[in-house]
Amino acid sequence: MNVLADFYAAHSKLIDQVGIDALLALSLSISLQAGQLALAQAAFMGVAAYISAVLALNAHWTLLPAMLVATLCSTIVAGLLALPVRRLRGIFLAIATIAFGEIVRIVANNLAISGGAEGLSGIPPDATTPWIYGTLVIVSTGLWFFSRTKFALAIALVREDESAARGVGVDVGLVRFTTLAIGGAIAGLAGALYAHSNFFITPADFGFGRMEQILVWCVIGGITSPLGAAIGAALLTILPEAIRALADYRDFVNGIILLVVVLFAPRGLAGIRLGKRR
């Protein structure tokens, strides 16, 4: 037991980070499973992080209610985004969601309530490891049950061939909307937890760089496998830390791994195929 306790004490920050990263990867993987390259997870995360932080700092809310309200907000934002982009596919959807993400970041950068470019600090660190992993377990379990429903089949059909999916009665628009909303919710949870486990948040935390990182985890883990995405996140968060000598080359290693996976194992570690037909 002491060994575990010591390990935890030495690496608790990292362990927390992995948990949050896994949630983020899960949130993106849902959209990717539907074949939607909707790259706004970082923005959803940011919305929830800020709302949760503001509630905690200004209104002294405790973690759970703040997290729930923040997640509700990020889900609504995701749902709102789904409407204007409903006709977009592929690269166009990706770019539109990237633009959206940037706008959110700039808004956070300019408003007084979000602390401007300096962000917010002094957020009570209520999101301890049990909170993070508890959330991860609940979300994962929920997704596991979800994967057994007909809706999950519909998601796969939309990914594989939208037109044929319509031909068997799948409401493609509803599937896309729902996956985006679910992604917004999970990213929201991650965002709130992030805010309450780092003492401060700034708009830069939720920009395109973060979004690229989440995408990389999903690709490496296997785009259409939530488990794979989570593993990808864990792997790429831990690896540079675990191998001290690699710490300086963290990004280089990330890039190489990404390239190797894309070129030689495009199905990712979980072995599922990327890409779909219209």
Place this chain on the structure above:
Amino acid sequence: MTAALELDRVTIRYGGVRALADASLEVLPGRVLGLIGPNGAGKTTLINATTGIVPLTSGRVTLGGRRISGLAPHLVARAGIARTYQNIRLFGALDVFANLSAGAFARPGRLDAAHANNLLERAGIAHVDLDARAGALPYGDQRRLEIARALAAEPAIVMLDEPAAGMNPTETAHLVETIRAIAASGIGVLLIEHDMSLVRAACDRVVVLNFGEVIATGTPAEVVADPAVIEAYLGTESV
């Protein structure tokens, strides 16, 4: 459920092109209606119009008396119309069982293995493994899997878009049996085909399209002898 599919003076115009003009036809439950015509005559447009992919300029499409023209494609499917595609559109990366489950998507409840195997049997591919990847199946089996997927929806109407493409005469003869069996189970079948031997053997009635217009209706024998039809095909061996 059984219901008749009726196209009533359907016209489709887009961008100055008149793809379908005043086309009317009826697919009755338990009967097979063939749809033939030279390439570009509007056959696929007609199917796309029926399934809601292409909007009608005028006219209407009804199923069992209920109007389905103007409905979104997934609602048309749920109303009881299933189809196969000229270029196979299976969910290739998924397994056979998943493809059949997809076909049954709009039906309440879930498909079970027994029912799935039954569908494969009706489509003439009882030997295919439920776990096989759909995209890895031989071409002929893929075509039949599409048929099985369409049957999984328990539709009122099945539309087959050139199901015999790429098949040899033996396979085509086998396909005739499959199609007649589908009709015998109460489903109305619309068959688009170029292979006249298949059309003659499988269809009760035939509609001939040319330049978007219906130029002849009747039994296969009547239609083949129709001078307007012969002129439309002018020299094509298949007639």
Place this chain on the structure above:
Amino acid sequence: MVGQQLVNGLFLGAVYALFAIGYTLVFGVLDILNLAHAAIFMLAAFATWSLLGAGLPFWLAAPIAIAGAGVLGIVLDRIAFAPLRRRAAPNLIPLISSIGMAIIFGAIARGIYGPDERQFALAFLQTPPLHAGPLTFTIVQLVILGSAIAFMLGLAWVMRATALGRAIRAVAEDRVAAALLGIDLERTIGATFFIASALGGLAGILTALQYNSVQIDMGGQIELKGLAVIVLGGMGSITGAVIGGFVIGMVETLAVAFGLSEWRDAISYGVMFLILIVRPTGLFGKRSLRTA
């Protein structure tokens, strides 16, 4: 004063246009978004700095860096995109592959140069601004505008008057037909990457000159702004990239002039978002929306 702002907008727009042409060339030919473009933008600026430090004069260092950027573009294609072409992968995979290369390029740059900002020790950067009537501009700005126009004209000439240009346009139009006509696809694609990356590198050098700053993350903003430009101009259209670049440059400069500087970027991204919703093909893009 509006006139001055418009002039400033020209310089910003010129750089945006150059960078965006790089995006649009690759997209036009391969239907791929090359997210390593901004990394080459940055590397060219650093290469110039290094060459200057080694004693080369600017008029030698810059062209060498630009050519080097072009070569790097070919290398990028060979490593990250060509293998995927052989495999006929869906278009989202090359996008991710380009992200991998961008990360690697960035890591290499960080490894060599570290995170600190560098500056060009160039005499002409210190010269006082010139005046033409009520308008003010610096030598740097003239260099920017001058070289941008020169390269764009050069590109136009290549695209219209050379066999290579015809080949590129053919491949962009229909890759299969182009191959059937005997066009060497791989060579044409390689040449496209050379041109696109050279222009991106030029944009990087000009940006570094404008702000007299070379830094690892200098490509961060233009990477996304470039997307706004090609969305506005139409993805795959060079004319669109040029016009779009100048329009976005003007819009941003005017936004700052009207006191909206903090929202300047949001306006560009907002325009981008709106266009994607309303008219995804932009001003001059391909008629139908391709599924990427």
